[in-house]
Amino acid sequence: MTDTNTELKVTAASDIEVDRETLDASIKSFVGPSGDYYVNAFHRIHDNTSLLPKTFNLWAAVLGPLWAASRAIWGMFWAFLILEIIAWVQIGRGLWGTPGSEFLERAAQQAELMQKRLDQAAAATEQADIDRFNKLADNMQRAIDTNMERVEQAQAEALGIMVTGIILLLVLKAVQGFYANTVYEKQYSRWRIDPDSTESGRSVRNAVMGVVLTAAIGPLIIYRFTVNASMELLEAFPERQVSELVLGPDNGTLFGAVASWMEARIDAAATAGGDVFDGIVAGVRAVLDALTVALNGSPWPVVMLVIAVTAWRAAGPRVAIFTVAAMAYTALLGYWALAMETVALVGAAVILCVVIGIPLGIWFGKSRRAYRMAEPVLDLMQTLPAFVYLIPIIAFFGTGNPPGILATIIFGMPPVIRLTALGMRGVPESIKEAAVAFGASKWQLLKDVEIPLALPSIMTGVNQTILMCLSMVVIISLIGGGGLGQEILEALQFAAKGPGLLGGFAILFLAMVMDRIVQGAFRREDQKN
């Protein structure tokens, strides 16, 4: 505080001299070879106040992407490699491409045909026939002329294409020349912040890598796009030849071999674990049956009344009115039983998601390692298109409503797991520490602190899970899931617009009612806290 051994001189900002020496040394250690040039260039960039660059890097202009590669500016390398290849393709097409070749071919065919007609005319004996053939030949001649014109046009265009290519190339070179140092200076700034993971200097390895990449990509692309008769090998991947090479001739393809192997495996697994899978299905069915009995077994006026009152209590009068209207729509159009089946399906899926997902989320929230292991699985569950896992589900669990619920769970469970884990990790350490300091056991800590504080996040997760489950309603009808989804699927199969739309609206109303009620309930809960 009272240390006076470091004397501080106060200077006006305009009087402060730029300390070139340390800066120069730092630039040089970053740049490596030709340090003086870049020191100079960077100073110009630093002194520059306008937007236009004030330096020109000749080597960057001449070598293009290779310069960028040798300096490890990979973004610039890739961008200009692609752009330069485009320019080279244009030049190539102009130089040795065969523009208008398809017209030339057509003209040749037509010339042949014309010759045939002329021969026929010569061979004919009756005047009418001669006239007819000659006329046909004339027509051919005219078609040939237009095609030849087109060929000429294309050849004229070829020159234009080449010129465009050359201009593009020159512009690219100029841009690289002018902006190379600016880009390099940006890399220098990054290097100053993070010298360990930012490459610096010029290395042979990078230069070689640049040359190899350019040599591998450039010529093939230019060849493919300039020469019309390209190699068959480059057109499509030679998977048949590879299959033959691996399996021997006449033994089918790799695809066939792997597919049948997998089929056998899956069948074996399904038989081996039959009891387990049946048990799972039975469990899911029990939940579903309970809900179905409650929703479809109870007299409809009771169910309607309960739903309307729930909407009122949970989300207020406006949602209640909307709910009643939606129920009237479904009931009047004869969708009531189907709609309740759908609610039962979604409800069972959501209940299972929550019952399994929240404990998992709590575990993942507490154990970082478990979460790291689970995260790829969760990602997979969400990113896999549903159609992909419908097949193993059929294989293991058969078809019908319970397998449909299982498919729904796969898609719907990740949000509740993720958001529970997120909520658990968001609980302030200080509050947890306080609870522990007052003697709370692990269970008390969880029950009194962590879950209550994570609850808003958990509820968001549950809400998202509900919506995800709803979105699966139509898809699971593909594997025999019932309810409104089946209605839509049938309408889709017969392109029945009317029934399809009516059913679609029924699902829409269902989704909106569920979402409104749940959100309303959660909002109330939130306001209490």
Place this chain on the structure above:
Amino acid sequence: MGETVVKLENVWKIFGAQAPQAMEAVLKDGLTKPQVLEKFGCVVGVQDASFEVARGEIFCIMGLSGSGKSTLVRHVNRLIEPTAGKIEIMGQDVSAISDNELRRIRAQQIGMVFQHMALMPHRSVRDNVAYPLEIRKVPKSKRWAVSDHALGLVDLTGYEDRLPKELSGGMQQRVGIARALASDPEILLMDEPFSALDPLIRLQLQDQFKALVAQLKKTTLFITHDLDEAIRIGHRIAIMKDGVIVQIGTPEDIVMNPADDYVREFVQGISKLKLVKAHSIMEPLDSFSGSLDGAPRADHGADLDQLIDLAVATEHPVVITEDGADLGVVTKPRLLRGIQGGKDD
């Protein structure tokens, strides 16, 4: 000093995966902190800390952030396990007890107050204060009564049913104090309780807290990074630097005889008015040649502040007494020097 309530003996805390090996190396070869970091990748949080706190004493631990004071105090209720050393609470070795026993001690014997209050946002003020009792499964009626009483101690009657977020920062921290007092613990651990509050509120709370603790006779470990606060509140102060306790002493001790330059630097800006007592600046009676008739009298324990009040009302020097007998004299020049910090003429 009375009975020892908290006792730390050669407590070490080393953070890192290889802490036990590092500890062994430190004890055997006497590695320094940078060496430990380099060789084992371990950070020494607390280095060989020993102290005792007597019943009813307020023991301040002062140090800058990162000096290990929070780490040190968390050893007392074993929120942090020591790497080496012994911790005793009322004669019981805490590192030897079972988890259940530890939880019982935490809930009954030790109250803790945190810098960021750490109140549970979803519980009312009353339920927050009652939480330590709830953990011990005290019935609700009893819990609420105790909690209301504790809130009364910190002048928060009438706020029982509010949520913490409805209260100001100072009030929230009073809730934190009430929570720490609710289970009537023997020991209070105060982890920078007033640091996050604005200065005026801080002063008020310091005074309130000091009075409260004196009245309730709680043994207190009080962490702060503010020496003024330590001096205002503490009976004794331990100054920590980089995990080492540099000096332990009464506020007067520390201000008058700092152990090293580090402490000296801290002490420099401290006002001596309330710290320096008359006996430490008085001169012998016979050194004053003039008449002492009508001179005001003060006890030898009076501080500079009181002496100034006496001195400004008269032209005479102040006579210092002990048990009614004249002991010495403080002249005005002497008094002024005393305010400066005991500089010699």
